[in-house]
Amino acid sequence: MHNSLRPSGYYETTQEWARKTLDDATFSKRYVPFPYAPTVFRSPPKSVESKLHPVFEWCMNTKPGPQFIAAIPMGRVAGRSGGVISPDNKLLWDVSIESEGPEKHSVFTDPLPGQKMYVPGNVAVLTSYASHNYYHWLYDVIARIYLLRRSGIPIHKYILNGAGEQPFQSETLAALGIAPKQRIVCRPNVSIQAENLIVSSMPGFSGHPPKWACHFIKSALQTMRRVPTLPGFERLYISRAHARYRKVKNEPQLIGLLAKYGFRMIQLERLSVYDQAKLFSSAQVIVSPHGAGLANLTFCRPGTKVLEIYSPKYVNPLYYVLSNQMELDYSYVIGQGYVPGEHAHMIMDDITVDLSHVQQMLANMLRG
Numbered sequence: 001m002h003n004s005l006r007p008s009g010y011y012e013t014t015q016e017w018a019r020k021t022l023d024d025a026t027f028s029k030r031y032v033p034f035p036y037a038p039t040v041f042r043s044p045p046k047s048v049e050s051k052l053h054p055v056f057e058w059c060m061n062t063k064p065g066p067q068f069i070a071a072i073p074m075g076r077v078a079g080r081s082g083g084v085i086s087p088d089n090k091l092l093w094d095v096s097i098e099s100e101g102p103e104k105h106s107v108f109t110d111p112l113p114g115q116k117m118y119v120p121g122n123v124a125v126l127t128s129y130a131s132h133n134y135y136h137w138l139y140d141v142i143a144r145i146y147l148l149r150r151s152g153i154p155i156h157k158y159i160l161n162g163a164g165e166q167p168f169q170s171e172t173l174a175a176l177g178i179a180p181k182q183r184i185v186c187r188p189n190v191s192i193q194a195e196n197l198i199v200s201s202m203p204g205f206s207g208h209p210p211k212w213a214c215h216f217i218k219s220a221l222q223t224m225r226r227v228p229t230l231p232g233f234e235r236l237y238i239s240r241a242h243a244r245y246r247k248v249k250n251e252p253q254l255i256g257l258l259a260k261y262g263f264r265m266i267q268l269e270r271l272s273v274y275d276q277a278k279l280f281s282s283a284q285v286i287v288s289p290h291g292a293g294l295a296n297l298t299f300c301r302p303g304t305k306v307l308e309i310y311s312p313k314y315v316n317p318l319y320y321v322l323s324n325q326m327e328l329d330y331s332y333v334i335g336q337g338y339v340p341g342e343h344a345h346m347i348m349d350d351i352t353v354d355l356s357h358v359q360q361m362l363a364n365m366l367r368g
Helices: 014-021 024-030 054-059 134-151 167-175 211-223 251-259 273-282 292-299 318-325 355-366
Strands: 031-033 068-073 076-078 083-085 115-125 157-160 183-185 190-200 235-238 264-266 285-289 305-310 329-334
Touching: 014 024, 014 031, 014 068, 024 031, 024 068, 054 318, 068 134, 115 183, 134 167, 134 190, 134 211, 134 292, 157 190, 167 211, 167 273, 211 273, 211 292, 211 318, 235 251, 251 355, 273 292, 285 292, 285 355, 292 305, 292 318, 305 318, 305 355, 318 329, 329 355
Parallel strands: 115 157, 115 190, 157 183, 235 264, 235 285, 285 305, 305 329
Antiparallel strands: 031 068, 068 190, 076 083, 076 190
16 A cells, blocks of 8 residues: 555556556456457548548558456546556556646646545546547547446446536436436545546547447437437538637638538537437538537438538548548548648647638539
């Protein structure tokens, strides 16, 4: 037992901890891999560009990370993002990922927790430093519930960070039958230790959501809730006008163009997950700048056409992968200022879209 509430280092993976600290018999009981079929890409994305952007070539040659469940006796969760700490007092990086490397994780820099909490029984970890983000909530929090249920381990409590701060968090937890009394919300000043801490891999963090995660979320939040389709919402434009960043600078002109093709402008911020699922399952064509609202592509019917709009300084293939998993017809355009071969990572950059490129893509998408 370690007295310090600050971890003394880290393991890159939970498997590394298990291999180094458990004998073979115990390892096979406490670290259980979940093998799944590799991603099969049906076709590359469509674009007006003569050459595919390199990030799409990269993603088609990668795959989801290893999926697993691990049971950690006397494991801890600490810090504002819910870092997982092993019994030998080391951070488990692959289930505690933050935006920078493990050496800079907040559990090493934040003030030490002033309180300790011990929780008996099997306590599952559903924390993510990006849990405030709709995509990461669905794919790094909600998707893990599938792995927990597949494991057969009875879960008595769940540790989350930010649960209930956003309406979509409470709604989705309730839809999955996780009652408020089962939830423990981690706080920056509290170290939570469990008799048996159950951790699972984070399916969506690599930007390569596996097919099983996509279908679990669709089943749990759409199919099982019998979400209906809505007539008159076959063509949708998803606006980021109320977002803090990555807005379309010439959106009025873009909306005017799309209106000629019968598109409705939708703002998702105030809609429930149920209502967002209704809209996306009703759509035949969706146009949208890159943003977390496109996590709702999970709810689309196979064959739905998608046109994603990027800033030239931030091209992320995440929703191409998701579209591929859900058998959607995916295209993209890159805003003005794009230099072929250039790939910056200015995530907040706003977008000026070339309307002629959008019109060209729509003509191809809507033909026939």
